[in-house]
Every structure is written in structure tokens, then in C-alpha cells.
Amino acid sequence: MTGWLGRIVALALLLGLAACGPSKFKTYSGPPVTQIVVNKGARQMLLLNGNTLLKAYRIGLGNEPIGHKQFEGDGKTPEGLYYIDRRNPDSRYHLSIGISYPNPQDAALAAALGQSAGSDIFIHGQGPEGRALSQSRRDWTVGCIAVTDAEVEDIYAMVRDGTPILITP
Template structure:
């Protein structure tokens, strides 16, 4: 009887382990993501390989999503061409990948206005505590569900271009 209980318990643990992946880090062996396209007005982000959409995600944006980011604290998500340039496995928002905002022209414009351009723009998760905040709640970042940022983090490499459209 003891042996039977041990065997059933072991099978139950193995089944649970197979069903739920609690790890933040996944592996990805599919086609390379060659670009990301984000359409702010549609709140949609697409991961592409060439012209083929590999994945699509509904996103949350900055608290004031209309118009391009120009200054620190304006609550806007940038618009234009950027690149994925860093990753943060210990993000306050579960996982995050960085976007190369601001570019030199954006820095120069902000400084000409006597302001700072802002920075630290990421694609990130919600980390539980931000689940009830509504659609557009970030300070200019792009938010997806935690399970989605796990996939994005695995699929997207540093250097990948991201086109952010109005």
C-alpha cells in the first residue's frame, strides 16, 4: 500500500509539473522575429518574420496615448523606428525588453525646449499588481499580459527593429 501511494503521488506530481510551467523563461526555436510593428490607435502589436505575422498581442500604452512622446513625464508612448536594445529579467513589471528611445533628434528637440526627452521605454508585463488599471496605464511603455511577455522575451532578440505607428 505504501508503495502504491508513493507511485500515485509521484505520477500526480509529474502530471502537475507537465501542465504548469511556472518559469518566467521560455525557449523559442521558431522563425526569427525580424521586426515588430505596433499600431497605437488599434492597441495592437505584431511580431513578424519578413511579412508573415508570427504573433499578435493587444497592448496597453502610456496614460496619454495620442501623439508621439516628446518629453519626460508626458505619459505618451513614442512613435517612429527604434530597436530592441536591452532586457531586464528582474523588471518590476515581470519581464521587460527595452526600446532605444530617445534618438539623438528627440534629445535635441527636448533640450531646445528646455526639457528632458524621457527614456526607459520598455515592452513589459503587468506583474499582477497592475491588472486592474485599465487599458492605458503606463508612463509611456507598452504593456502586455505576463504570459505574453514570456513569449515575447524568448522570441525577440536585441537589435530587432520596432516600428511604432500612431
């Protein structure tokens, strides 16, 4: 019984120590982010409260950064008005928040080309794979918007689902 009890106590201590480590989940108590604006040409993402700039980030884009996403696999980041619609706390790119691509117009354009519009467009960090890819090129995603892992932790805390995101050329 003492060996068993000792193992339980040791396991509880280890779990307690693990819980004390740094968390990728931050809290934010500042002004709400009311809009995200992405300027693809400037490789910049702005988090705004009304007309007030809260944060600005340098970004990486899809590996074919020029032009609007037309179909799955084209490597382009979409352009237009979308909304933050989901979160992935277990992303292979550290953390990610989903963008509501494709909208009905995107789906119709892809269908007219005989293609699927695709999906799973996110703002995300790098994670191990992204850190390796970003060493050789700035635009390394398959259509997503990439920031550093530390930056996506802030964005994940600041941005709520339903926030509009305007992505411009």
C-alpha cells in the same frame, strides 16, 4: 553533525523543488522575429518574420496615448523607428525588453522644449502593480507598451536584441 547534515539535505531538497516550478523564461525555436510593428491607434503589436505574421498582441500604452513622446513625464509612448536594445529579467512588471528611445531627434526635440527626453521605455508585462492599474484603464503605463505576463514571456523568448520596432500612431 547529523542535525547539520540533515539541515543541508533538507535545504538542498527545497532548492531542488523550487527549481522544478514554472519558469518565466521560455525557449523559442520558430522563425526569427525580424521586425516588431506597433499600431498605437489599434492597440496592437505585431511580431513579424519578413512579411509573415508570427504573433499579434493587444497592448496597453502610456496614460496619454495620443501623440509622440516629447519629454520625460508626458505619459506618451514614442512613435518612430527604434530597436530592442536591452533586457530586464528582474522587471517589476514581470519581464521587460528595452526600446532604444530616445534617438537623437527625440533628444533634440526635448532639449528645444527645455526638457529631458526621458528613457526607460520598454515592452513589459503587468506584474502585481500593472494588474491592479489595468483593472481601471487600458492605458496605464508612463510611456511603455504593456502586455500580459504570459505574453511578455513569449515575447522575451522570441525577440532578440537589435530587432527593429516601428511604432506608428
